[in-house]
Amino acid sequence: xxxxxxxxxxxxxxxxxxxxxxxxxxxxxxxxxxxxxxxxxxxxxxxxxxxxxxxxxxxxxxxxxxxxxxxxxxxxxxxxxxxxxxxxxxxxxxxxxxxxxxxxxxxxxxxxxxxxxxxxxxxxxxxxxxxxxxxxxxxxxxxxxxxxxxxxxxxxxxxxxxx
Amino acid sequence: xxxxxxxxxxxxxxxxxxxxxxxxxxxxxxxxxxxxxxxxxxxxxxxxxxxxxxxxxxxxxxxxxxxxxxxxxxxxxxxxxxxxxxxxxxxxxxxxxxxxxxxxxxxxxxxxxxxxxxxxxxxxxxxxxxxxxxxxxxxxxxxxxxxxxxxxxxxxxxxxxxxxxxxxxxxxxxxxxxxxxxxxxxxxxxxxxxxxxxxxxxxxxxxxxxxxxxxxxxxxxxxxxxxxxxxxxxxxxxxxxxxxxxxxxxxxxxxxxxxxxxxxxxxxxxxxxxxxxxxxxxxxxxxxxxxxxxxxxxxxxxxxxxxxxxxxxxxxxxxxxxxxxxxxxxxxxxxxxxxxxxxxxxxxxxxxxxxxxxxxxxxxxxxxxxxxxxxxxxxxxxxxxxxxxxxxxxxxxxxxxxxxxxxxxxxxxxxxxxxxxxxxxxxxxxxxxxxxxxxxxxxxxxxxxxxxxxxxxxxxxxxxxxxxxxxxxxxxxxxxxxxxxxxxxxxxxxxxxxxxxxxxxxxxxxxxxxxxxxxxxxxxxxxxxxxxxxxxxxxxxxxxxxxxxxxxxxxxxxxxxxxxxxxxxxxxxxxxxxxxxxxxxxxxxxxxxxxxxxxxxxxxxxxxxxxxxxx
Numbered sequence: 001x002x003x004x005x006x007x008x009x010x011x012x013x014x015x016x017x018x019x020x021x022x023x024x025x026x027x028x029x030x031x032x033x034x035x036x037x038x039x040x041x042x043x044x045x046x047x048x049x050x051x052x053x054x055x056x057x058x059x060x061x062x063x064x065x066x067x068x069x070x071x072x073x074x075x076x077x078x079x080x081x082x083x084x085x086x087x088x089x090x091x092x093x094x095x096x097x098x099x100x101x102x103x104x105x106x107x108x109x110x111x112x113x114x115x116x117x118x119x120x121x122x123x124x125x126x127x128x129x130x131x132x133x134x135x136x137x138x139x140x141x142x143x144x145x146x147x148x149x150x151x152x153x154x155x156x157x158x159x160x161x162x163x
Numbered sequence: 164x165x166x167x168x169x170x171x172x173x174x175x176x177x178x179x180x181x182x183x184x185x186x187x188x189x190x191x192x193x194x195x196x197x198x199x200x201x202x203x204x205x206x207x208x209x210x211x212x213x214x215x216x217x218x219x220x221x222x223x224x225x226x227x228x229x230x231x232x233x234x235x236x237x238x239x240x241x242x243x244x245x246x247x248x249x250x251x252x253x254x255x256x257x258x259x260x261x262x263x264x265x266x267x268x269x270x271x272x273x274x275x276x277x278x279x280x281x282x283x284x285x286x287x288x289x290x291x292x293x294x295x296x297x298x299x300x301x302x303x304x305x306x307x308x309x310x311x312x313x314x315x316x317x318x319x320x321x322x323x324x325x326x327x328x329x330x331x332x333x334x335x336x337x338x339x340x341x342x343x344x345x346x347x348x349x350x351x352x353x354x355x356x357x358x359x360x361x362x363x364x365x366x367x368x369x370x371x372x373x374x375x376x377x378x379x380x381x382x383x384x385x386x387x388x389x390x391x392x393x394x395x396x397x398x399x400x401x402x403x404x405x406x407x408x409x410x411x412x413x414x415x416x417x418x419x420x421x422x423x424x425x426x427x428x429x430x431x432x433x434x435x436x437x438x439x440x441x442x443x444x445x446x447x448x449x450x451x452x453x454x455x456x457x458x459x460x461x462x463x464x465x466x467x468x469x470x471x472x473x474x475x476x477x478x479x480x481x482x483x484x485x486x487x488x489x490x491x492x493x494x495x496x497x498x499x500x501x502x503x504x505x506x507x508x509x510x511x512x513x514x515x516x517x518x519x520x521x522x523x524x525x526x527x528x529x530x531x532x533x534x535x536x537x538x539x540x541x542x543x544x545x546x547x548x549x550x551x552x553x554x555x556x557x558x559x560x561x562x563x564x565x566x567x568x569x570x571x572x573x574x575x576x577x578x579x580x581x582x583x584x585x586x587x588x589x590x591x592x593x594x595x596x597x598x599x600x601x602x603x604x605x606x607x608x609x610x611x612x613x614x615x616x617x618x619x620x621x622x623x624x625x626x627x628x629x630x631x632x633x634x635x636x637x638x639x640x641x642x643x644x645x646x647x648x649x650x651x652x653x654x655x656x657x658x659x660x661x662x663x664x665x666x667x668x669x670x671x672x673x674x675x676x677x678x679x680x681x682x683x684x685x686x687x688x689x690x691x692x693x694x695x696x697x698x699x700x701x702x703x704x705x706x707x708x709x710x711x712x713x714x715x716x717x718x719x720x721x722x723x724x725x726x727x728x729x730x731x732x733x734x735x736x737x738x739x740x741x742x743x744x745x746x747x748x749x750x751x752x753x754x755x756x757x758x759x760x761x762x763x764x765x766x767x768x769x770x771x772x773x774x775x776x777x778x
Contacts, residue, residue, distance in 0.1 A: 037196075042369070045449060077192065082191055100190065101673070104366075104416030136367060138417050139367075
């Protein structure tokens with residue numbers, strides 16, 4: 001066990017400071033220290049994408065990022081996506097389009113899709129499928145997930161903002 | 164008592180596509196899966212698993228692990244000799260000799276597959292216990308390994324469970340008609356060896372379990388599809404009374420059969436929590452889940468199909484060699500029996516016989532994964548039908564049409580001894596072809612072929628037994644599974660008119676909260692928003708059989724519907740009293756209880772329930 005290292009970061013707009021083992025994974029920091037259990041671990045190996053969060057605005061798989069690598073960063077998790085009672089367009093679209101079954105992959109899907117729409121606000125269906133290839137849904141709900149992301153893109157366009 | 168034919172006259176929610184009630188927490192990161200649960204003083208368990216497929220355990224040195232900072236306890240199989248019973252297997256077909264080896268949460272004396280648990284390390288830091296587990300020094304004496312089910316039956320094959328003298332687990336047959344005579348008389352016999360490879364369920368949420376033993380009362384949170392069965396069976400393994408034992412399946416991240424079991428790790432955390440009087444959590448890594456959750460399929464099928472020259476199938480025989488893996492889990496040997504039950508497929512075949520032999524190998528046990536035995540049958544039947552079409556020079560679709568059970572035969576008794584209640588297979592195929600431009604596919608195929616690219620067009624039909632029930636068919640007096648195959652439900656209306664439904668089904672993505680709320684809302688005159696569905700907690704609802712085999716809506720939904728109709732009956736009586744009318748004159752229409760023909764004086768459910776609670 002190595003000595004603790006000080007980290008500070010902003011998570012969903014809240015500043016936080018902690019002392020962590022250098023090997024502590026970001027996903028475990030979020031889940032176990034901050035209680036943000038919406039970010040899930042599905043594979044431990046960067047395959048499934050269930051643990052996807054935003055690190056300085058970019059989607060990363062937090063099961064293979066060390067907490068110390070997020071030192072000084074802005075982190076956003078699924079818990080930070082809604083604006084109070086008002087759901088993020090992607091959350092709304094996943095609900096509307098039955099984009100989830102067991103819900104375990106859903107936070108990662110939404111975070112990955114948000115990053116995709118940030119980079120490409122008006123993707124084709126093929127671009128959505130390609131954009132989400134790093135996220136697995138074992139309930140095999142890809143069709144509705146893609147439909148949800150396309151609906152969110154349309155909603156974002158209608159609102160005149162990026163999703 | 165209401166009749167089931169349609170006394171519900173609510174607001175027509177069944178059939179509507181509504182947004183799921185369970186989604187808001189799941190899309191906002193507020194779900195509650197087992198690994199999300201933190202209990203005060205919780206300890207973490209890490210399991211030492213065998214890297215050997217078959218070996219004697221010579222020695223286990225725990226000392227380095229025990230000395231590790233933060234480690235509370237290290238246990239081996241021998242340290243747990245006070246467990247009341249081994250892990251259960253629940254299939255006892257009448258008259259069949261079934262060889263079921265003892266199977267313990269931690270191996271005793273030898274390991275029989277890669278991943279077989281050997282020791283467990285418990286401590287207060289989830290990283291430290293993994294470090295310490297690597298310090299548990301196990302000396303193995305490797306034994307010859309058997310992984311091929313055919314070679315496993317050879318005279319000189321290494322024997323995994325010495326007490327049985329061979330790797331043979333059981334034989335079981337199902338059939339009807341004289342298959343050998345029909346094959347002998349057939350114009351053509353098509354034969355094939357079909358390998359159905361091993362697969363993993365691979366739910367996206369790895370398995371996990373937390374046990375909390377507190378003042379003689381045990382609570383187990385588990386990623387399970389069958390919380391009530393887990394309580395019943397583990398009560399026996401642990402020697403705990405069911406009334407002092409609660410099992411909770413919170414949000415569960417998919418199962419596909421891989422969480423339809425009674426697992427050693429569930430018993431292990433419960434045992435550890437009792438011993439340490441602290442909550443204990445174990446969560447599988449993905450690699451661990453692949454070694455420690457049951458696998459599926461793994462059959463080799465020797466199939467013979469007899470036909471007349473003009474393409475009538477007269478006989479089907481299948482010899483199934485089924486890989487049990489190293490032990491029998493809850494339903495391991497039963498799964499290939501499912502293959503036998505659906506061996507007639509969609510076809511009218513006068514003689515059908517399936518002979519199953521279960522075989523032990525040095526692999527993770529198999530059990531119910533995605534279709535559980537039935538897709539195996541579909542695969543081998545359809546492969547043989549295509550092969551027969553090829554050998555007879557017939558169009559594969561024409562051969563299927565010729566042998567489909569005709570619509571007018573339903574209800575149809577098939578040779579394996581069951582009755583198909585309804586079907587229109589010709590009609591289904593016609594409809595498919597209407598919706599499919601086969602000619603265009605053929606043109607595309609030709610075009611591709613002219614460019615040297617091969618494009619295949621194939622058809623497959625299937626018939627599956629779904630919605631496992633009733634008890635007389637599937638239970639002890641039927642095919643011999645030691646369980647009941649009913650489902651339970653309680654519907655309770657609160658004073659203000661909202662309602663809670665308790666179901667014995669236990670979802671892991673299926674959407675029971677929404678579907679069952681629709682069913683109940685229609686029957687009691689409410690809305691899905693006002694009906695809360697509770698499941699997956701043995702302390703909060705009645706005993707139930709859980710969710711698997713496409714049974715929840717068909718069986719669980721039916722029990723919910725019947726319970727709701729009883730509530731409607733009661734509400735009608737109270738409404739009749741309030742409206743000074745005869746109960747038989749009160750009807751539920753458009754969500755109101757009203758005297759027939761007097762809709763203006765209708766009562767809402769809330770009016771009635773409040774009057775019932777506060778007369």
